[in-house]
Amino acid sequence: MTTVPVHQVSRVAIPLSVGALVAVALGVYGRLHDPTGVAINIAGFSSFQSVKSWLATVALVLALVQIVTAGALMGHLRGLSGRSWVGPVHRWSGRAAIAVTLPVVAHCLYALGFQYGEPRVLIHSLLGCFFYGAFVAKMLTLSRTDAPSWLLPVVGGAVFTGLVGLWLTSSLWFFNTFGVIR
Template sequence: MADTATSPHKSLGVPLTAFAAGAVVAVALGVFSRFHDATLDGTTTLGFADVRDMKVVLSVVIGVLAIGQVVGALWIYGKLGIRAPAWLGKAHRASGTAALVLSVFVGYHCIWAFGFQTGTVHGYDVPPRAIVHEVVACGVFGAVVVKVVAVRSRRAPGWFLPVAGGLLFALLIVVVLTSAGWYLDEKGWPSR
């Protein structure tokens, strides 16, 4: 039995509140994206041929960082059977921050330049892959909210952090595969 004087009370309220807040963020992004007038004004290509090419390259980087996050977390928590070096925690936080910053950058360009598209756009039917991508991409930012709460909370149950991290990882991988993965399969690596 845990000593309640030295350990904080674990509460289901923390994950429930985090999931509710994450859902609000995801839905709000989806609604804004759907009703925002998509434009290339206010976007950048970072020297690539167009916004899509830039997003593909950065999405691949995000996917690699996400895989590194899972490996790092497993290593830090002793699940790989080898002792984690002292620098790994800082590297894990830095790569997670980099993945988040890049995700916000790519997400901004998705929402601003393309919006949430359904039905027929410019005479073309929006494919189911693109709709799945749009829905799951909004979910990524909701999952970021959940993950940040999980990392920061001392009152959350022990299962909350791995569930939050796993959810974020799964959503990121689906987003990367339904965008960059599809693009690379169809068109190959973007040129500069």
């Protein structure tokens, strides 16, 4: 039996473990924290649910930009590969996507907490924790020069999958229930 050196295991285990710890910590905080029910409304929107739905939609569009530019950076989209603007667009669309999710997660954790009263809401709460855990794992993977080449696309895909799931269980639900313009 061949043993794998500890440094090779840590290349994958550290980012994934820290990401998992972040996901669990968010879930525990959201569950133990007494939700305030207080929401911040922004002028021009009828409710904070509307604000959250639109911010999540913006994040989803930016995540689609992330997927396309990641494909170009990895050489899978020959028409875009090698273009000097692809890397900066990838980095800045990712930063912007996370930035627009911050008011949403702050509201969800502070005002609503981790909820499980109905399946859609439970899945949404779990996906929120997963999304930020995957994001932390991705950021830690980016900072490791010794990470295996498959790890970044896997954790990046997990971030994207989490965001799509969040959008489906919140924004799509909201738009279908209350309408796009409310």
